[in-house]
């Protein structure tokens with residue numbers, strides 16, 4: 001495989017983590033980084049070894065040699081940042097949640113198709129070995145038909161008015177930041193629900209915590225709790241007619257999945273420790289797609305990104321939650 005010239009937009013927390021994975025990939029060339037500040041761009045470039053840096057996203061998009069760009073800015077900026085990259089002929093891996101709502105997501109994905117460029121939501125959970133093993137177990141019929149899913153993602157995060165998480169103008173709130181993981185898991189395994197029952201604790205114009213139930217006509221249901229106000233273990237259980245699977249704490253990035261039979265006896269345990277920090281699988285998936293010339297990852301297809309966004313829109317509608325530009 002050849003090397004791919006990576007660019008990064010935004011120099012915040014996750015950009016540092018992702019750049020660490022890039023730095024360790026033998027197929028990634030650290031080409032360029034963009035920040036709103038020259039100084040931050042230079043520091044980031046020096047820290048990781050990017051050869052170019054830009055103090056403006058626009059200048060980066062127009063002038064840099066990057067061919068694939070990882071976008072790590074707040075949700076409210078994803079549409080314009082990703083658009084800028086596509087307009088300038090760059091492939092895109094954009095952080096979740098892809099945009100604020102379904103119309104924005106559909107507009108962006110249509111533009112990527114029009115430009116014939118690779119585009120993927122950075123749903124790293126779906127690229128991870130334990131997640132893929134869980135799907136293999138289910139596809140092989142080892143737990144039978146899924147009847148119940150329970151998945152949580154709630155951390156105690158002290159309120160900070162400057163943090164994007166608590167700012168409606170940045171696309172804040174726990175649904176788009178954390179709830180997207182349990183919803184993506186549920187949608188991936190059970191599809192679009194027939195009924196959504198949900199409630200949120202709203203404060204500062206965002207959902208500080210929420211509780212979501214998806215119900216299906218065949219009787220299956222999924223229960224999901226997300227938030228910034230309480231700490232949960234954030235594990236998941238997927239229970240079916242023949243057995244069940246547990247995904248360890250922090251289910252979206254766990255290194256352990258266990259398959260049980262219906263009586264609760266362990267059948268198989270799959271453990272896979274990360275070689276770097278867990279983002280290497282997503283990097284590998286992007287390289288695999290670029291190498292083979294496909295514009296969409298089969299692990300994170302555009303149709304799933306849109307479907308999950310529609311579900312999140314429906315939850316927000318139940319709570320009367322809108323972002324400033326809506």
Ligand SMILES: NC(=O)c1ccc[n+]([C@@H]2O[C@H](COP(=O)([O-])OP(=O)(O)OC[C@H]3O[C@@H](n4cnc5c(N)ncnc54)[C@H](OP(=O)(O)O)[C@@H]3O)[C@@H](O)[C@H]2O)c1
Nearest residue numbers: 010011012013014015035036072073074075095096097164
């Ligand atoms: N995959 C994962 O595991 C994971 C984990 C955490 C977050 N995320 C996602 O990654 C994205 C960024 O999250 P983060 O936690 O890294 O956020 P963060 O630490 O706040 O960093 C965001 C960066 O975006 C840039 N930015 C552009 N416009 C901004 C604005 N109006 N306000 C604040 N920053 C702005 C800033 O970089 P410059 O100043 O350099 O321009 C900032 O450092 C979000 O979409 C989030 O959902 C994913």
